[in-house]
Amino acid sequence: MQIPEVSSKVQNNIQLMFIDKPIEADATTDIIYMMCPMHLLIIDQKTKELKVGQILAVLTDYDGALEDIPAWCIKTGNEFLGVYEAEDHYKFYVRKLIEKSCIYKET
Amino acid sequence: MKEIYMDHVATNPLHPEALEAMLPYFKEHFGNPLSLYEPGIKAREAIENARASTASLINAKANEIIFTSSGAESNNFALKGIAFANQNKGKHIIISKIEHHSILNSARFLEKSGFAVTYLPVDKYGVIDPAIVEKAITKETILISIIHASPEIGTIEPIAEIGKIARQKGIIFHTDAVASVGNIPVDIQPLNADLLSFAAHQFYGPKGAGALYLREGTRIVPLIYGGIQEGGRRAGTENVPAIVGMGKAAELAKRDLQKRINHVKSLRDKLISNALKVEKVYLTGHPEQRLPGHASFVVEYIEGEAMLLLLAGKGIYAASGSACSSKALKASPVLISIGTPAHLAQGSVVFTLSEGTTEEEINYFNEVFPQIINQLRKISPFAKGWGDMEDKTCTPRK
Numbered sequence: 119m120q121i122p123e124v125s126s127k128v129q130n131n132i133q134l135m136f137i138d139k140p141i142e143a144d145a146t147t148d149i150i151y152m153m154c155p156m157h158l159l160i161i162d163q164k165t166k167e168l169k170v171g172q173i174l175a176v177l178t179d180y181d182g183a184l185e186d187i188p189a190w191c192i193k194t195g196n197e198f199l200g201v202y203e204a205e206d207h208y209k210f211y212v213r214k215l216i217e218k219s220c221i222y223k224e225t
Numbered sequence: 226m227k228e229i230y231m232d233h234v235a236t237n238p239l240h241p242e243a244l245e246a247m248l249p250y251f252k253e254h255f256g257n258p259l260s261l262y263e264p265g266i267k268a269r270e271a272i273e274n275a276r277a278s279t280a281s282l283i284n285a286k287a288n289e290i291i292f293t294s295s296g297a298e299s300n301n302f303a304l305k306g307i308a309f310a311n312q313n314k315g316k317h318i319i320i321s322k323i324e325h326h327s328i329l330n331s332a333r334f335l336e337k338s339g340f341a342v343t344y345l346p347v348d349k350y351g352v353i354d355p356a357i358v359e360k361a362i363t364k365e366t367i368l369i370s371i372i373h374a375s376p377e378i379g380t381i382e383p384i385a386e387i388g389k390i391a392r393q394k395g396i397i398f399h400t401d402a403v404a405s406v407g408n409i410p411v412d413i414q415p416l417n418a419d420l421l422s423f424a425a426h427q428f429y430g431p432k433g434a435g436a437l438y439l440r441e442g443t444r445i446v447p448l449i450y451g452g453i454q455e456g457g458r459r460a461g462t463e464n465v466p467a468i469v470g471m472g473k474a475a476e477l478a479k480r481d482l483q484k485r486i487n488h489v490k491s492l493r494d495k496l497i498s499n500a501l502k503v504e505k506v507y508l509t510g511h512p513e514q515r516l517p518g519h520a521s522f523v524v525e526y527i528e529g530e531a532m533l534l535l536l537a538g539k540g541i542y543a544a545s546g547s548a549c550s551s552k553a554l555k556a557s558p559v560l561i562s563i564g565t566p567a568h569l570a571q572g573s574v575v576f577t578l579s580e581g582t583t584e585e586e587i588n589y590f591n592e593v594f595p596q597i598i599n600q601l602r603k604i605s606p607f608a609k610g611w612g613d614m615e616d617k618t619c620t621p622r623k
Contacts, residue, residue: 149457153447
């Protein structure tokens with residue numbers, strides 16, 4: 119998969135975040151073929167279901183996630199563990215660090 | 226003049242309870258389900274309740290239901306969405322020759338986009354042999370889509386067996402159950418289907434509301450991109466009243482299904498046995514394995530459209546087969562597929578009953594229908610025989 123152009127601000131960070139092999143996750147969510155902002159909604163929703171310390175894998179082919187998921191982690195105080203480049207999609211790994219990470223209103 | 230509606234496979238009147246449930250969502254609960262304030266929350270809750278009862282009708286999980294605008298949209302979504310999501314695995318799709326146009330034309334579109342499509346034959350009753358499905362599978366096959374029940378000839382297909390084959394081979398399986406959900410019991414679990422299309426107006430819900438069942442974990446490419454509605458899989462502000470109406474109609478269909486089946490089946494059998502007493506009237510579709518309120522015939526020497534006009538003159542509303550074939554006066558591809566000779570296929574007529582159909586109405590119909598056939602045969606140029614017009618090339622299928 120070709121890495122798309124992203125803003126220079128996060129480009130260097132993203133390059134460093136690619137990992138060589140998948141990580142064992144506690145939960146996996148597959149949103150391949152879904153577009154913005156499903157990756158942000160789903161990560162928000164799925165981390166709510168995890169315990170602190172657990173790892174979520176997000177499978178997506180949406181390029182915008184390369185910027186958005188690390189940014190979401192910074193904003194919400196969760197740990198971005200890296201992104202693995204599979205054949206036709208990305209696997210993003212996020213470790214839940216705080217109990218309340220929701221940036222959307224709870225309903 | 227009394228009016229007798231016998232075209233329930235075309236559509237149905239809205240159930241009064243469904244209408245009642247819908248009304249507040251046109252007026253006071255007008256909010257956008259995505260809005261975070263109270264009116265939005267009300268609308269969102271209503272959609273999720275409707276999703277739960279719609280899912281329950283086919284024994285699915287609520288998160289496996291995607292609301293659409295119609296059965297046709299669900300069928301388009303299923304075929305294109307699964308084909309594009311799996312094109313890296315293979316580019317072969319299997320459907321039957323008796324699919325609805327929303328499947329047939331989606332398949333034709335996919336052919337133009339580089340996919341290969343196998344159109345499976347059916348027997349003289351319109352039944353698809355699961356063994357033929359199995360034979361058609363190649364290493365490239367990514368999707369099988371077979372109609373659950375034909376709205377044109379009423380035949381119910383062996384979907385569970387076909388689904389089992391697809392499951393064993395690891396191929397995604399879709400069934401178009403628009404004519405069957407709400408008319409016969411449909412339980413998604415034994416069917417082994419990964420996707421299933423259905424529409425609200427087939428079971429007294431509103432028009433403009435359909436659903437696609439998508440088994441949890443199945444990837445699909447959206448038809449409509451935009452917002453996050455339906456989990457990002459079908460964008461566009463939801464038709465909240467229609468979805469609420471579908472949910473209510475699904476709840477009622479689940480509750481009343483057996484009662485509805487028993488009612489229409491006995492009336493349907495009475496209609497069929499009476500019609501078959503008329504000379505050269507033939508039942509199309511399977512004699513037993515058919516939709517309970519469905520009676521379809523070909524009547525020799527006269528045209529379906531002519532029968533419909535005279536029946537309408539007597540207040541009886543029916544159909545001559547698929548709407549597309551009827552408009553273009555072409556022989557129906559479904560009737561041709563079951564081996565009906567072209568000269569007979571023109572005489573197609575379909576009657577579909579509902580829980581509102583009465584014994585009195587069927588008695589009236591049984592009196593009028595043979596009269597109309599006789600009346601038309603008197604003026605038919607073919608009444609003394611087909612002559613050169615007979616289609617001798619067609620051998621009925623076994």
